[in-house]
Amino acid sequence: MRSKLVAGNWKMHGRRDMAADLLSALAPHLPRGVDVAVCVPFPYLDQAGAALVGSALHLGAQDVSECDDGAFTGEVSAGMLRDMGCRYVIVGHSERRARHGESSQCVADKAATALRNGLTPIVCVGETKDERLAGQTESVVSEQLAPVLALGADRVERLVIAYEPIWAIGTGLSATVDEAIAVHSAIRGALGRVSRAAADRVQILYGGSVKPETAPALFAADDIDGGLVGGAALDPEAFLAICKAAVAV
Numbered sequence: 441m442r443s444k445l446v447a448g449n450w451k452m453h454g455r456r457d458m459a460a461d462l463l464s465a466l467a468p469h470l471p472r473g474v475d476v477a478v479c480v481p482f483p484y485l486d487q488a489g490a491a492l493v494g495s496a497l498h499l500g501a502q503d504v505s506e507c508d509d510g511a512f513t514g515e516v517s518a519g520m521l522r523d524m525g526c527r528y529v530i531v532g533h534s535e536r537r538a539r540h541g542e543s544s545q546c547v548a549d550k551a552a553t554a555l556r557n558g559l560t561p562i563v564c565v566g567e568t569k570d571e572r573l574a575g576q577t578e579s580v581v582s583e584q585l586a587p588v589l590a591l592g593a594d595r596v597e598r599l600v601i602a603y604e605p606i607w608a609i610g611t612g613l614s615a616t617v618d619e620a621i622a623v624h625s626a627i628r629g630a631l632g633r634v635s636r637a638a639a640d641r642v643q644i645l646y647g648g649s650v651k652p653e654t655a656p657a658l659f660a661a662d663d664i665d666g667g668l669v670g671g672a673a674l675d676p677e678a679f680l681a682i683c684k685a686a687v688a689v
């Protein structure tokens with residue numbers, strides 16, 4: 441039985457005060473029975489890591505370099521993220537694939553570097569609206585996952601995967617439960633072709649306009665192991681309600 445995970449992605453929002461306020465509004469009120477993480481902008485990771493010492497709220501980052509430490513101006517290494525107290529790191533978010541031209545191979549390299557440094561990568565995949573309308577959702581997701589699954593069973597078994605249809609991100613228009621289940625089941629099938637343990641262990645999160653109203657039905661599905669939450673993660677009341685929805689199932 442897989443546990444549920446709810447990860448909040450703050451994206452490029454807030455300042456020092458907002459980070460402090462959000463963390464203090466969340467950390468003491470986390471429900472038991474669900475893993476919860478917040479993926480904080482790089483400049484506030486140190487502050488967040490210090491604030492969360494001894495807390496059940498896990499820390500994550502939103503990206504990582506595929507390289508180990510070296511002459512890579514502007515990049516942040518997995519070792520640095522570990523040093524900040526991170527447990528998770530998002531790799532391959534559609535906003536980075538689109539804006540920074542990250543290929544699926546680059547995303548797999550980032551996942552491998554994160555794992556080598558003791559971080560759990562949250563690998564994002566998902567299709568555009570045009571790809572969905574063209575009936576290409578599963579083939580797009582499968583191509584995005586291919587280099588990641590090629591990392592081999594021992595590494596794949598330690599990943600988290602997030603299915604995030606791009607058309608649902610920040611639009612208020614979540615995928616329906618059936619639409620999400622169809623893709624999650626296909627991902628679970630692909631994991632099963634890597635190893636039985638990968639299919640059993642890897643948490644597959646849904647992301648894309650998850651709200652307190654939509655979370656209960658999504659999280660009740662067997663193959664939906666929690667959520668990657670953007671906008672609603674900036675509102676502590678909404679985020680805690682989403683976390684509670686993951687416990688109730």
Ligand SMILES: O=C[C@H](O)COP(=O)(O)O
Nearest residue numbers: 449609610648649670671
């Ligand atoms: O990483 C989070 C996703 O991009 C979802 O964002 P959203 O909840 O604002 O749609």
